[in-house]
Amino acid sequence: MTGAMPAFDSACPSRFSPELPTTAADGPPPTRWTDPRTAAAYALRDSAFDREVAWPALAAAVRPPEPRRAPGRPDGEVLDLGCGLGGLSHHLASEHWLRVHAVDVSPAMHRLGAQLYRDAWLVRSLPDSRGRLHLRRGQCTGAVVQLMLVHLPHARHLVAALGGARLVLRPGAPLVAVEPGPGTYGGLAGAVQWGEPREAGRSAPEDGMPYVARYRLTDGTTLRTAAWHHTPDSIAECLWRADFRLDEMRPLAEPLAGENACLWLYRATAV
Numbered sequence: 001m002t003g004a005m006p007a008f009d010s011a012c013p014s015r016f017s018p019e020l021p022t023t024a025a026d027g028p029p030p031t032r033w034t035d036p037r038t039a040a041a042y043a044l045r046d047s048a049f050d051r052e053v054a055w056p057a058l059a060a061a062v063r064p065p066e067p068r069r070a071p072g073r074p075d076g077e078v079l080d081l082g083c084g085l086g087g088l089s090h091h092l093a094s095e096h097w098l099r100v101h102a103v104d105v106s107p108a109m110h111r112l113g114a115q116l117y118r119d120a121w122l123v124r125s126l127p128d129s130r131g132r133l134h135l136r137r138g139q140c141t142g143a144v145v146q147l148m149l150v151h152l153p154h155a156r157h158l159v160a161a162l163g164g165a166r167l168v169l170r171p172g173a174p175l176v177a178v179e180p181g182p183g184t185y186g187g188l189a190g191a192v193q194w195g196e197p198r199e200a201g202r203s204a205p206e207d208g209m210p211y212v213a214r215y216r217l218t219d220g221t222t223l224r225t226a227a228w229h230h231t232p233d234s235i236a237e238c239l240w241r242a243d244f245r246l247d248e249m250r251p252l253a254e255p256l257a258g259e260n261a262c263l264w265l266y267r268a269t270a271v
């Protein structure tokens, strides 16, 4: 699915329901990412896929084609939106000479992450009470998002989060995300079981519907989280509403035997 991207125009009404989401009676309880127990469990996440596949692909999209690597001067300023513990932020700072603004709504994630990942160019912050980022307009040369959009319950939350990122990006800057996509639901991808294991005839839930994503942890247990099914069309429309152009979406190959689904890379440009 790297060909024609969905096109939108302002004359078209949004497909999104104005209703607030859908936590179906049998749906998962919302995940409290601010709970220290959630952060502690998340720290045990199996990160092989991140390190081997997702982080290199995300880094390739936001690092400059010709790095300068001048002493004391980062090669760019990247926003890591929904950074969690900040492993990706640390990778971008330490391996790619980038100053990284690691933003997350969870102080617990930041606290624990600060013990695990430290770098002078890794700058952590919370959004303010209205969701605004503590960054200047056009300050960032790129933005990365990994496994955050899938945990937002409604398209309007995606538009708000992406719109916040757009404000701090300069025009033409890339925003790149790793998220579930076609075929991810029902499978194991990136050490996460997305929804119920696939059964014959079972299709993905409808756009906007909740399900459970189970993160595999290195102690053999799983972290149950609330996820929402956002179709590629829905993500493309959210990007467009937030003033991005979706340039590409492609599956990220799993190197591990036995994996049966994949995560997707969405690459967009700030317009």
Ligand SMILES: C[S@@+](CC[C@H](N)C(=O)[O-])C[C@H]1O[C@@H](n2cnc3c(N)ncnc32)[C@H](O)[C@@H]1O
Binding pocket: 033, 034, 081, 082, 083, 084, 085, 086, 103, 104, 105, 106, 109, 127, 145, 146, 147, 148, 151, 152, 161
């Ligand atoms: C599944 S974790 C992903 C963390 C990290 N990106 C990674 O790949 O390991 C989702 C993260 O998104 C954060 N989050 C959820 N909604 C957010 C929002 N509106 N703005 C910033 N962070 C958010 C949560 O606190 C949580 O740390």
